[in-house]
Structures are given as C-alpha cells and as structure tokens.
Amino acid sequence: MNTIKAKIAVAFAGSVPGVESAPHEMVAYDGQQNHPLLPRVMDTFRFNKDLFMTLGLSWNREWSRSETDARRGVWIGGPKGAGKTTAPEQFFARLGVPVLTLTCNRRVPLSDYISKMVPDGEGGWINQPGPLVIAMQEGYPVVLNEPSAMDEADLIAMHDIIDRGLLVTDDGTVVKAKRGFLVYAADNTMGYGDESGGYVGTNVLNSATMRRFFKFEIDYPNEAEEVGILQARFPNQVKEALSAFVKFANMIRAPYNQRQSQVTMSTGELIEMVEAAVYFDGLSSQGRSPAWFAFNRIMGGMPPVEMEAARSSFQACFQIDVSGQ
Numbered sequence: 001m002n003t004i005k006a007k008i009a010v011a012f013a014g015s016v017p018g019v020e021s022a023p024h025e026m027v028a029y030d031g032q033q034n035h036p037l038l039p040r041v042m043d044t045f046r047f048n049k050d051l052f053m054t055l056g057l058s059w060n061r062e063w064s065r066s067e068t069d070a071r072r073g074v075w076i077g078g079p080k081g082a083g084k085t086t087a088p089e090q091f092f093a094r095l096g097v098p099v100l101t102l103t104c105n106r107r108v109p110l111s112d113y114i115s116k117m118v119p120d121g122e123g124g125w126i127n128q129p130g131p132l133v134i135a136m137q138e139g140y141p142v143v144l145n146e147p148s149a150m151d152e153a154d155l156i157a158m159h160d161i162i163d164r165g166l167l168v169t170d171d172g173t174v175v176k177a178k179r180g181f182l183v184y185a186a187d188n189t190m191g192y193g194d195e196s197g198g199y200v201g202t203n204v205l206n207s208a209t210m211r212r213f214f215k216f217e218i219d220y221p222n223e224a225e226e227v228g229i230l231q232a233r234f235p236n237q238v239k240e241a242l243s244a245f246v247k248f249a250n251m252i253r254a255p256y257n258q259r260q261s262q263v264t265m266s267t268g269e270l271i272e273m274v275e276a277a278v279y280f281d282g283l284s285s286q287g288r289s290p291a292w293f294a295f296n297r298i299m300g301g302m303p304p305v306e307m308e309a310a311r312s313s314f315q316a317c318f319q320i321d322v323s324g325q
C-alpha cells in the first residue's frame with residue numbers, strides 16, 4: 001500500500017469542530033479512489049470531537065507502534081443510529097482508506113469471513129479467501145457491526161486476529177496482517193450487556209475481548225450539534241423549524257434516558273423524519289401535519305403510552321394539536 005500524509009485540517013475540514021487549526025498530518029492511502037470498499041465521503045457527517053480524537057489515536061498508533069506491540073482499534077458503544085458505524089467509515093473515507101464493514105450475528109460463523117469453498121467452474125471446489133483475510137492481506141481496517149450479538153466463541157477466536165493480526169487457517173496457512181488492518185467495533189453495548197432492554201440478543205463479553213480495544217461510549221449529539229447536523233443536511237429549512245425537530249427528539253429520548261421506556265429516537269431517525277416531513281409538505285393544505293405524519297412513518301408502532309406522550313411532546317414543540325391524527 002502506498003501511504004501519503006494528509007493534513008488533518010484539510011482532510012476533515014468542516015466535519016470536526018475546530019479542526020481547521022489542527023497542525024498535524026495523518027497517514028492516508030494513495031490510489032484507492034476507485035476501490036469498491038472505499039466509503040464515499042458524506043459532506044454532511046459531523047464527527048463527535050472526542051470520538052474523532054480517539055479514532056486518530058488508534059490510527060496514528062497503528063503507524064508508529066513497534067512490530068511487537070498489539071493493534072488497537074476502538075470499541076464504539078451506544079444507542080442505535082448515533083453514528084457508531086458511520087463514524088469510522090467516514091474517518092477512513094476522508095483518508096482514502098478502504099474499510100470492510102461486517103455485520104455480526106449468531107448464524108454467520110467467523111469461518112465464513114475467513115474462507116469459503118466455491119465451485120471452480122470445472123466440477124471441483126476451490127478455497128477462496130474471505131473478506132477478513134483480504135482486509136488483513138491488504139491492510140484495510142474492519143468495522144464489526146454488533147459484535148456483542150456474535151457467538152462469544154467466535155469473538156474469542158478473533159483475539160489473535162484483533163491484536164496480533166495473526167490468523168492460522170484450518171489448512172495451516174499463516175496469514176499475517178499488514179499494518180493498517182485494525183478491528184473496530186460498533187455495538188449497542190460497552191461489553192457489559194444491554195441495560196436498556198431495547199437491544200435483544202446482546203451478550204456480556206469476556207473482559208479479555210474488551211481489553212483489546214480503546215473504548216468510546218457515544219450518545220446522541222447535544223441540541224446545538226444536532227441542529228448543526230440537520231442544517232448541513234437540510235440547508236433550505238430555517239433553523240427555528242429544525243430546532244423544533246431536535247427538541248421533539250430530545251423529549252422522546254428523556255424517558256429512555258431515565259430507563260422508563262424502551263423507545264428512543266436516534267439521530268438517523270430524526271434525519272429521516274425531517275426528510276419525510278419535507279416530502280409530505282403538501283399535507284398541510286389538507287389540514288394534516290406533515291411532521292406528525294412523517295414521525296409516524298419513521299417511529300410508528302410504538303406502544304400506546306409512548307404514543308400519547310409523543311403527541312403531547314409534539315404539541316409542545318410544534319404548537320400543533322395532533323390528537324385526531
């Protein structure tokens with residue numbers, strides 16, 4: 001892999017608070033512009049500053065550590081739709097680094113990501129390297145989505161891969177990862193299991209697994225940051241209108257944060273609600289609220305108690321009575 005140095009101030013301009021005055025450079029990859037695994041840069045993505053610094057620590061360390069030091073990706077834990085998966089993808093997108101994102105569950109064994117037998121076209125079978133092996137050989141970071149939903153045995157079997165970049169396959173082949181291969185986790189938990197009740201099927205993880213990651217617990221952005229995210233995404237909407245949406249989302253989140261409800265609203269769902277409200281703008285001429293209609297398309301099916309609470313929060317934020325809608 002050809003590496004180059006990218007100026008942080010330029011590569012991340014506009015996406016991290018205050019980054020324009022950062023004096024440092026970071027390792028970037030050259031010539032990967034057309035690689036299918038290179039995520040496309042989202043101009044509207046706004047990094048949590050502390051998460052950005054943690055991703056930077058992990059990536060810089062990878063390029064300066066001694067050969068015998070362990071690799072360290074970041075375990076990003078937090079609620080749905082907080083940007084846990086997108087943040088490392090967007091971090092690497094801006095550095096031209098292809099990223100392999102894998103979604104974990106009990107049904108897909110680790111071995112499927114390592115190699116697969118495929119027909120050779122002449123009636124026989126050949127062993128084809130899986131995505132994980134390719135990422136190791138090429139030096140691409142891997143993002144594991146929801147690893148706490150994975151079979152624990154599979155995760156433990158990954159320990160050597162995660163920190164030493166070393167894999168010995170069934171047939172004895174040794175795969176030694178290139179520098180740049182790092183494992184990141186985007187999970188609803190911090191390894192201690194789910195305390196909210198909203199994430200079925202998550203396991204408490206072995207502390208030997210968790211020790212192999214830097215840790216970052218993320219929550220939804222604060223009000224000003226989230227209004228900023230919406231403004232970047234919907235530049236034609238006035239700030240006051242976008243603020244009402246963010247206030248509404250925060251009212252939906254409050255009982256969840258106090259562990260009184262399993263329902264919460266993510267940044268991702270908030271963005272989709274605004275998008276649908278803009279799309280359904282014409283409904284207002286029929287005496288219906290586009291924003292409430294949009295909310296139901298995104299968050300519909302909530303239990304009746306939460307739905308009633310949402311109606312009164314909606315009235316408080318938008319000054320519209322939607323009791324009959």
Ligand SMILES: Nc1ncnc2c1ncn2[C@@H]1O[C@H](COP(=O)(O)OP(=O)(O)O)[C@@H](O)[C@H]1O
Nearest residue numbers: 044045046080081082083084085086229267268
């Ligand atoms: N900080 C952010 N800036 C812009 N968009 C965001 C941000 N966080 C989340 N989103 C939006 O929310 C969607 C869901 O994010 P995702 O990374 O899938 O969440 P998670 O992995 O935490 O469940 C993304 O597609 C993105 O559009």
Ligand SMILES: [Mg+2]
Nearest residue numbers: 084085145186
């Ligand atoms: Mg995710």
